[in-house]
Amino acid sequence: MNRSDAGANYVLSVLLPRLEEMKPGLLEEIALGVSADKQAVVKSGKMNSELEQVFLSAERILGQASI
Known part of the structure; x- marks a missing residue:
């Protein structure tokens, strides 16, 4: 993950669980x-390889948000 991804990852890791609370599933x-x-x-x-990294990043973010 590069530095620009880190900020987006942080925002999404805060935002996605809140959205899940509002809309379970x-x-x-x-x-x-x-x-x-x-x-x-x-x-x-x-x-x-570039697209593979995009999908892996998305899966990682979603996995972190569901914790």
Whole structure:
């Protein structure tokens, strides 16, 4: 994670649990969407290392928010 990602990660780690409190199931819904998008990119043959890092970062942020 670079420094600009750290700030965004912090904001999301504070924001996402609050949104989950307001709308239970939201984080799971978002995680399923991320997973579906990743599968679609893989299936299309367009996955590359940069996109893989984007998906890994999104999964990590969602995992931290659900703690």
